[in-house]
Amino acid sequence: MTTKPQSTEVLRYTAFSSDPAGGNPAGVVLDASGLDDANMLAIAADLGYSESAFLSDPPAELADGHGRAFTIRYFSPKAEVPFCGHATVATAIALAELGGPGDFAFATSVGTVPVTVASVDGVLRATLTSIEPRIEEASADDVREALAALDWPAEDLDPALPPRIAFAGARHLVLAAATRSRLADLQYDFARLEALMHRLDLTTVQLAWRESDSVFHVRAPFPVGGVVEDPATGAAAAAFGAYARELGVVAAETELTLHQGVDMGRPGVLTVTLREGDPRVRVSGTGARIPDAG
Template identity: 75%
Template structure:
């Protein structure tokens, strides 16, 4: 896709080897001549939850030829970090310069990514998050979130406590008591947007625990002008750190997050936690979307 004579916009999906699954992102591999306003316009024209824009790295960052600056725009605003667009960009670069290590400078910090061949014959990317943390959510803010979602408090899973988690961007984690509660998502767009802007949230991470290491998740993203994000790498990283911090999973764990099933765009995010290392790995397949 060519937006203008000089700017080629690639389209990739992340967290699925099927172009019809996962979360699509726009990728501009050479955004050196684009203003912030133009990048925002391109993201809005594409209409994906985020698009990624690649420029030269800061001096001294990473291996020459394999380090870049990466910025992310939703249709409404720039966001500090986006996991699925990072994976999409890494796979687009991997197809062109080969597998191996990449380093991205983002507004959230430095994000290393490894690109490898996927057993399906395509590519797979694994990002390493910035240092994560979490914090309590105030009772009045939780009440407002539940009201915007139209969730009775009894629909929360007490084993997945409400909390704001960060691994490059802020996400409000809410546990659903049943798979049916997670599936029945219909919320007040404007009311949730107002709360998220006040709390500086990127998404709300809605979680249902299927087993010890398997979760189903959904991510409303009204602040980006999108009702729901089909697969959210930044939220997956934040959730992995949150789950370990609260003792929901072991310090050394591999979690499987299913997302997008309720949207007809199924994707799988693998979250890897290593004991003694606070940073979280999130990996998934990707595929080029051919126009």
């Protein structure tokens, strides 16, 4: 059996909430240099959070140009994940608590992700900047299969927000509900949705309901990670911002508020910022250390 080295400290932080009982919890290992893949997967599985983040030294080209740069890897309880927004936010806030706010750079498997942490009214707030996103068509057959797994009738979708696959570091199928009650009712076929997601190389399914021009409520089934639902999903929020801009349902330069985790009892708030002339998406949120049990 693989065990983690005794010297490895595993921190627990929540992201997208200043309340440890809200947002999305993540494990954070600030020095994973002595860990192999099996060690990291074992730690993530033991914690049981949707993802955990593991830091090591940055590649030389990043270290030379940035004072606080790291390589970061992400593991769910079942597998490595290419990019995770909430674990990035949690890690940046953990680093800022140790060394002060400022700019960080994380070398991920999909590219470099810069993060700025600032103190706002005494609360640390992190803003990550995604890699350049892209939007793809979702085939009618794949959408039908997703709806069947979710047990959602097609008429419960919002025709103004058509299905798409959105990527900003990880792939997400975006499905928009026509009503808040449809979004709230999430009882799905875990194995069936997991199989579809593996086939399409999806990290989550991003379910959304539009409350107003700039406010959305979202949920993110995550069976491929071994959990039913992700409470607050930074990678999906970045992808969703790109999706909304691509479809022209929001302005090219705007700020969106995404509420997630409410239906799970772990409310969190993600701020998505789009800038005209910059295809990248910024996702911001607070975070908090989760006290050790006992």
